[in-house]
Amino acid sequence: MFDFLITPFAWLLKELYLFTGNYGLAIILFALVTKIVLLYFSARGKRGMMQTQRLQPKQQALAKKYEKDKAKYQQELQKLYQEEGVSMTGGCLWTLLPFPLVIALYGIIRAPLTHLAGLAQDKVNEIGAWVAETFDVTITVAGGNYDQLALSNVISQHYNEVNAVHPLENIDFSFLGLNLGATPTLGFNWYILIPLLSGATAFLAMWLSMKINKQQNTPQGQNKFMMLFSPALSLYFAFIMPALMGLYWISQNLFGMVQDYFLTKRYNKVFEAEDARRAAMEAKRKAAEDAMKEELRQRRAEAIEAKKQKRKPGQTVYKVQKKPKPKE
Numbered sequence: 057m058f059d060f061l062i063t064p065f066a067w068l069l070k071e072l073y074l075f076t077g078n079y080g081l082a083i084i085l086f087a088l089v090t091k092i093v094l095l096y097f098s099a100r101g102k103r104g105m106m107q108t109q110r111l112q113p114k115q116q117a118l119a120k121k122y123e124k125d126k127a128k129y130q131q132e133l134q135k136l137y138q139e140e141g142v143s144m145t146g147g148c149l150w151t152l153l154p155f156p157l158v159i160a161l162y163g164i165i166r167a168p169l170t171h172l173a174g175l176a177q178d179k180v181n182e183i184g185a186w187v188a189e190t191f192d193v194t195i196t197v198a199g200g201n202y203d204q205l206a207l208s209n210v211i212s213q214h215y216n217e218v219n220a221v222h223p224l225e226n227i228d229f230s231f232l233g234l235n236l237g238a239t240p241t242l243g244f245n246w247y248i249l250i251p252l253l254s255g256a257t258a259f260l261a262m263w264l265s266m267k268i269n270k271q272q273n274t275p276q277g278q279n280k281f282m283m284l285f286s287p288a289l290s291l292y293f294a295f296i297m298p299a300l301m302g303l304y305w306i307s308q309n310l311f312g313m314v315q316d317y318f319l320t321k322r323y324n325k326v327f328e329a330e331d332a333r334r335a336a337m338e339a340k341r342k343a344a345e346d347a348m349k350e351e352l353r354q355r356r357a358e359a360i361e362a363k364k365q366k367r368k369p370g371q372t373v374y375k376v377q378k379k380p381k382p383k384e
Contacts, residue, residue, distance in 0.1 A: 065090075065160045066171035073172070073227075080231025083300055087307035090157055091315060101151045102319045103326075107142040109269065110327065154308075165300045167204045173225050180204065183222050187211065205229075205237045205298060229300070236299045250302035255291030257309035262286050264313050268320045 068089065073082040091098075114136060122129035137143070164171045169180050184207050188195040191214055195207050208227050211218050215226045229237035233246070240247040262283050290309075294302035 061156055061160045062163045062171060065157065066164045069161075069164055070172050078231060079227070079229050079300070080236055080303060083236070083303050084307045086161070087304055088311055090154075091308070091311045094153060094157075095315070097153050098151075098315060099319055102316070103323055104143055105151075106269065106320070106323050106327065107140070111136065111140060111142060161304060162297070162301065165205070165298055166201055168208050168227050169204045169224075172227055175224065179222075180207070183207070183211070183218070183224070186222065187214075187218065190214075190217070202237075202239070202298065209235065209237050231303070234299060236303060239298055240295055240302065242295075247299060250299045250306070251291050251294035254294040254302045254305045254309070255287040257306050257313075258290040259283065259287035261309045261313045261316070265316050268317060 065086075069082060069086050072085045072089070073079055076082050076085065115133060118129055118132050118136065122132060169175045169183075170177065175183070184195045184203075187193065187207065187210055191210065193210055195203075195210065209229065211224070212226060212228050212230075218224070219226070229235050234250075238247060240251050242248065266283070290305055294305060
């Protein structure tokens with residue numbers, strides 16, 4: 057179902073693995089490359105979210121004004137967004153784009169022999185049966201989530217023997233002394249660092265985003281929820297998925313913090329320039345309006361003065377002396 061999505065990313069990950077010779081480095085570079093590829097969409101999402109945040113004071117004022125008329129509030133809110141040229145979704149749709157990428161990467165990781173070694177399922181079954189018999193290990197290739205990962209680990213341990221009978225590329229999941237194909241478990245072991253770092257970097261990324269974006273208009277309870285929800289989710293999934301996914305999330309969080317910092321600085325400058333331009337236009341409009349009001353005031357003053365002198369504005373008044381009536 058997701059082959060059309062998996063294929064290009066599987067090619068990219070394979071090329072990075074062949075380039076680095078290390079699966080961990082390949083995952084880190086994969087996270088970096090995909091960040092660069094999705095930079096345009098991330099920038100669109102960032103701009104939209106910042107625009108929405110800038111409208112929060114006006115939105116809160118409308119909510120207070122039309123507190124008892126929700127229909128009118130929604131109508132005025134939509135009008136406000138249209139006047140400001142801001143999408144009602146606030147760029148949220150752009151932030152959903154990485155999710156198909158995560159699904160694709162998960163598909164690649166759980167089936168490396170299919171997507172990286174290029175083996176058909178029948179060939180995977182054949183190699184799995186041979187490996188189980190030759191090395192007296194229990195290997196299943198029935199389509200479970202991590203069957204191919206387990207088989208790949210055994211093949212990597214006995215690569216020379218396997219390659220002599222079944223020629224194929226070696227996929228080594230070792231990185232800094234860890235087997236990234238393994239799933240972290242609770243306990244005193246080095247693998248637990250991956251989920252902990254995944255949750256910690258997610259928390260740090262959220263904290264930094266709120267700090268540099270100065271989200272003082274967001275309700276305090278909502279801020280706390282956002283600060284805890286994303287790290288908790290990252291921690292949970294890093295515990296139930298192979299360490300490769302945890303390493304990917306750590307890399308994404310770190311690269312994301314750098315990206316968020318520079319995008320925030322860039323759009324702050326853009327919005328400051330827009331605000332300055334609007335302020336200049338507003339000052340110009342107000343000056344023209346004040347000049348027109350002054351002109352109208354002067355005309356009204358002239359009209360009042362003319363009325364007092366019983367003349368039209370601009371007309372010279374000549375006083376006529378009346379002759380006294382002759383005495384009878």
